[in-house]
Amino acid sequence: MADDDGMLVNFDLGSGPARASNKGGSGRWTDRLKQKKQAQHRERREAGEGVRGYSVKAAVREHNVAPPERVEEEVFVSRAPGAGMGTKRKRDDGEEGEDHPPAKATGASKQVISSLFTYNPESHIPAKPSTAPAVGPASNAPMHDSAFGPLKIDSRLCTHLENKMSITAPTSIQSNAIPYLLDQKDKHDVFIQAQTGSGKTLAFLLPIVHRLMQSRKDRSSRSSGVFALILGPTRELCQQIYSVLEVLLRCSGAYWLVPGLVIGGEKKKSEKARLRKGVNILVATPGRMLDHLENTKSLDVSSARWLVLDEGDRMMDSGFEETLNKILNIVNERSGASKGAWLEQGLPKRRVTVLCSATIKAGVEKLGQDALKDTVYVKADDHVDGKFASGANAAEFSAPAQLDQQYSIVPAKLRLVTLGAALKNMFVTKRAARTGDSAANKAIVFFSCADSVDYHFKLFTRSLDGKVETEDSDAESDNDEDEDEGEDDGEKKEKKVMKKKTSPADAAIAKAPVLNGTNPPILHRLHGSLPQHIRQQTLAAFTKNTAGAVLFCTDVASRGLDLPDITNVVQYDPPFAVDEYVHRIGRTARAGRKGEASLFLLPNEEGYLDVIKRGIGAEPRSVANEELLRKVFPGKRYDWELAATEWQLAVEKWVLASPTTLDLARNAYKSHVRAYATHVAAEKSVFNVRNLHLGHIAKAFGLREAPGGMQRKKARKEGKDEGENRVESYKSDRMLKKAMEAMNSEFNVPKSVR
Template sequence: MADNDDGMMLNFTMPAQGASANVDSKKGKKPAPKVKGGRWADRRKAQLASMGRTDKKKNKSKGISGANDTPVGERKKRTADTADDDESNKKLKALNREQGLIVSSLFTANPEIQKRDYKIEIDEDNLKPSNAPVMDENADFKALGLHDNLIKCLTDSKYLKPTKIQRMAIPKLISLGHQRTRTNPFPPQPRDMFMQAQTGSGKTMAFTLPILNMLLSSKGKINRQSGIYALILTPTRELAQQIYSFIEDSLCKKACNWIVPGIVIGGEKKKAEKARLRKGINILVATPGRLVDHIENTQSLDLSKIRYLILDEGDRLMELGFEESISTIIARLQKDYRDNDQVLGPLADVLPFKRVSVLCSATLKGNVKKLGEITLNNPEIISASNTYTGNEELDHHMKAPDQLVQEIVVVPPKLRYTTLSGVLMNMTQREDSESPYSKTVVFLSCSHSVDFHFIALTKDGKRLKVQKDKKEKKDAKEKGKGEEEEDSTGSITAMTSPNISPNTIVYKLHGSLSQQTRTATLNHFANDNTHNTILLCTDVASRGLDLPEIDNVIEYDPPFCIADHLHRVGRTARLGKKGVSVLFLMPGNEEKYIEKITPMHDENTIKFLKYEDILAKAFGKDSNEDESEDKKKGNKFNREGSWDMHATTYQLNLEKWLLEDQRALEIATDGFISHVRAYATHLSTERDCFNVKQIHLGHLAKAFGLRETPKKLATKSTTAGDESNNNKKESAKNKMFRLARLAVKSQNDEFNFA
């Protein structure tokens, strides 16, 4: 119709009723009715009305789309920034489609979680500690028969009361030194000992104090040239270093500076260790692999005077395959043994006339029986709960400290990383706590996973220099290792974490780092009391380490055997202090693991958390701010909106960063592949809980910030395994065994001390 029409409406010519019912035989659709005359918009409305087509979303009754309901003046203007964002998002989606990347939502297609009571609250003030020092008025170290020098040293170090295991074990070990005389014709016969107590109950002091007490009781003066009287074997370098430092710094330097301890561990210079052995030491702390090396190659090593053999964390010694090394050490001790009168001199009437072996651990599992057959003879079993004689099974005595609060959170695979970040954010907010800073240890399954989570949590952070002691600096200088070379080897182990909180430092520790770096990192983490500190580590830090003031332990990856759960959570709640442990599990079979660990905890100390509550607290608005402030500042991240939106943004930022940084993407890929391999090495007795075939690998890959399918990731991993077998088709059984062997080898490498 012409533009200058007079506005007169013409009659519409509607098709006959039969015509509208005709169906196109080819397409199977009703043909659109023809409308003649009038404006195009009016003709179109009449045509749609006759076909019965209306906008269901906006208004079914009116039959209009509603696209133009909002006045033009009130519509949100499309800025250049939003246009650029939309354009970049379109390009990113197109790039993802080209590369076969998958961008999935965090909160959709997640498996169902069993319903539990999340309203249970635990009154921590009413929890009575089970590993605290004995508060009996008559219980003190003097009553145990210790030397005055040791008592003064312990008092200065604020060790005023012994724990239960110390009260039971110290008098027994001291009494073994008396020889048969006219006044004492029937002294107690030396007898080997099993020592079992909860983590954090002071087992190290229970066997070190009697040894020093016997040496202090000598009538004649001894010096470093007198010989080695005690040998202490540990499974890890960190535990050996800790025991050595305790004996040297806390006891010998203060109570008996003429008694010299020594240490031989893997990762150190053998030349320097040989020099120390030649100069002479009285108490030797060692790891089995390095000690066997010295037995075979160091002529100045004399083991003929050893009267105390301590095997700390005996079950771990067996798990790590040290059985052959220990057998070699025992054979050498028996070969070099000499009677007291021949070699001990002034200590002949003080030390036992035969070697006493002590095996101690928080857990005494079945494999320790084999170790006991190699090292012990008619042992006496000492437990913090009861005293036993014989070889009874002690598995039912494996319990965590009563004051430890065990929290369990079941998280879908896709949300694992975001929920871990949320837990760490919440732990660094200590408004109601006496101490403004927290110390947290996070356990992961493998070193590659530690490396990935370290770079992810410290993204946009600053590197911190971990100071080494003078000896380590001197050794590094002699080796010609400058700072630039250290950086190239990936030895950065401490960085700030602005995404967690402004005053937080994250450390990493695993067996692939050099021994000097591991020692320096552990010392720096333990002594940092001016920041929120987080240590990402493997099980290399789960045994025996007495890290001070650990508030929280997070088991991000469940342990490979149930006994390791006790050792991990035992890094906190030590010597009667409070502690919290958080266990991450995935929905499905892993939830059965709760039944396995429940007997290890008091039923009143287990608490279940909802991952939604963790994310809402970490990423949601701060409820303490008033409404006016909330409108200005948003939440504590200075953002507006719901917590699930910010949690999704947090995850997407990680994924986009990995797409932009090729090296970070390689680390994430290696972390994912190594994690899956490690998952396949869970014990067969726990396969009902941890079955690698039941995992949704695509969802788990998202927890590592990866968008590619697991099949493509496996081909890109730098730890993909033997390239010679890549062209051959491998059976599912052989593939499972190969992955298990690789994971076991990776774990053993962390404890390789030779």
């Protein structure tokens, strides 16, 4: 070849396919940046570099959950009070996620997956070693060296208490209060102050029943009128008082006494029918009592000799002051006329008023001044005639000495997984299995709002396949046949209608396999928004349950209810006022039994411990949240942290799987934040909503959305609806205008004229 210059070129093209060449200076800058990242990723993959350690993205991929958009791991840094917005940290671990296409989540916007154990605010209280609970001898137990006989209680009542109610000895408050209520002179009204669970209900019921049994009853019957009015702040408390009264009146000498209950939640026609037949001892809520006094002519209170105001502090807190004043005025006007001379035998010549309260606040003191005359002030340890405690002592209260009080400082992101660990520890740990008492554990968990109760109930009753394990209560299934035998056709028809009205959303009893897969405890929920028949069935089922059981509730169950054999109380959300704290923990350690009460606090809520110490004179002992987690998620540090993270991610996956569940979580989060802002003014410095990290709070509800995103989405939806309505209104006005123009047109000639 003539043109061959003799140059030999040696190129090694390799065995792989040729790659497209991209010039660095061509295209848009976003395309060049994308090409650069792809090249870097390809080089790392060819070099054999794997993922560095455990990442949240890897865990998400294992759970087959990813958002519709690109998932960025953002960790929000907690901010101190008064500081600016927390900074964000983005971590790129080099994963593109091309091999695993994301599964589109229903109804979710851009998601944030943050680590549970990073950027959590630290506690300012130095860590204390875990110590054994310092509990003393029971302060509310019956006095075994005493009996009801020396108190001059009817012997038939004493025998009935021992044989039918298993009560052989009075408590301290009963020993101090009963003699004043049995005094034939009846010169004094009585104020009873005692810690919760000390037996205040029998302290006023026993003297009333005793004196009615001792009166001349040859002319007495259920139509003789109402002898005693007993008012309680909640339906549940009134139902409980009525249940105790029913058992007490089964005594042989009290066969003619008829109890009654009017608390609402049913038709007034049915209540009027019972009152028309006659009632001797009436238990009622203030609102329903005033309604019947004003509108039910058959309600005769002219023979009333006792008026009992139970849980007076709660009634004043609930805004019943005006209602109670109206009731007092009506009863005073109608109680002057006596129905017969036989009432003089054994019954008070004047109406005796009894006020019961665990605390003495300004509202209770005012109620006592309005309702009581010549007051005898009775406590469990002593009594003071004619005066109330005042000043600093008025707000103080006491807790049972045998109660083990605990608190845990739990960062917001760890609240949900720590609650799961605490509950699981009660029913499935080796300690519970070794002691053999796990099946008998009964716990109450207090939440701040009804939406939070509903969400956590559904969360902990989900099964492995995501369904809810429903459980028929005894009130609904076991006794249906026995109840139907004693009912007429009308009652059966009404009962069937009520069952049809009970939708699956009203189900308040279900198994909780999340807490124990082999022997799941029964979970119950209770709050004021549930229908009355559901609330009654839930309380009855929880009370009868002798196996493992948990009750998720609001403060509707914190006052007065004597739920038997409660071993644990968990305050997941702190109470709205300090006096509510003692009522919550008083659901356990009752009648001399031991109990355990724990409180969850955020790192910025540590000042609440000083409030508790001033109120009860003792500070709960500290239990680290890591200690609770390690008991359920054993192993080395990174092992139990990984297990806790997987538990949390499984919850987040469950939340994203259903639009209904997602809306439930959102509503619970929003209601929780709103409820947090309602703490009393004296505790605003501790519970300040401005100090909350809303992103971390959302994490505690299994949400991956930024709180601001939820608000913007709601605003966009409302704006869209408003715009659609505006367009529809404009179209309607335009069509109406055209119709009017057509009718008034000169060319619109009627057919008759044509």
